Amino acid sequence: xxLVRAHVIIEGRVQGVFFRxxxxxxxxxxxxxxxxxxxxxxxxxxxxxxxxxxxxxxxRWCHVGPPWAKVTKVDVSWEPYKGEFKRFSVTY
Numbered sequence: 001x002x003l004v005r006a007h008v009i010i011e012g013r014v015q016g017v018f019f020r021x022x023x024x025x026x027x028x029x030x031x032x033x034x035x036x037x038x039x040x041x042x043x044x045x046x047x048x049x050x051x052x053x054x055x056x057x058x059x060r061w062c063h064v065g066p067p068w069a070k071v072t073k074v075d076v077s078w079e080p081y082k083g084e085f086k087r088f089s090v091t092y
Contacts, residue, residue: 002052003081005034010044010062012072019044020090022066023058030054033085037092049085 010019015038023036023046032050039045046062048055065071 003050003083004052004055005047005049005079005081006055006059007077007079008046008048008059008062009039009075010046010065010071010073011042011075013068013070014044014065015042017068018066019069023062024088024090026058026061027088030058032058033088035085035089035091037090047085049081049083 020036020038023044027034027036027048030050032048032054034047034049036044036046048058059074059076062074063071
């Protein structure tokens with residue numbers, strides 16, 4: 001099992017469309033830890049930690065998001081796994 005960490009920035013119509021809560025639901029379903037938050041520039045930012053295949057799956061999900069979102073760009077930065085989270089949360 002390979003554990004990874006991804007720092008993700010999602011652009012498009014991603015605020016006001018339940019992107020954060022839907023991301024949390026998806027992360028919990030996949031057993032991923034980390035956080036998601038809205039940024040002041042209109043983007044959504046997230047950090048995902050977990051098994052490589054599951055983190056890759058949530059990143060694929062981020063390219064689409066919930067039904068009302070219109071994602072135009074997803075930037076992913078792979079970082080060293082830290083294991084610093086116990087759960088996945090929405091932060092502000």
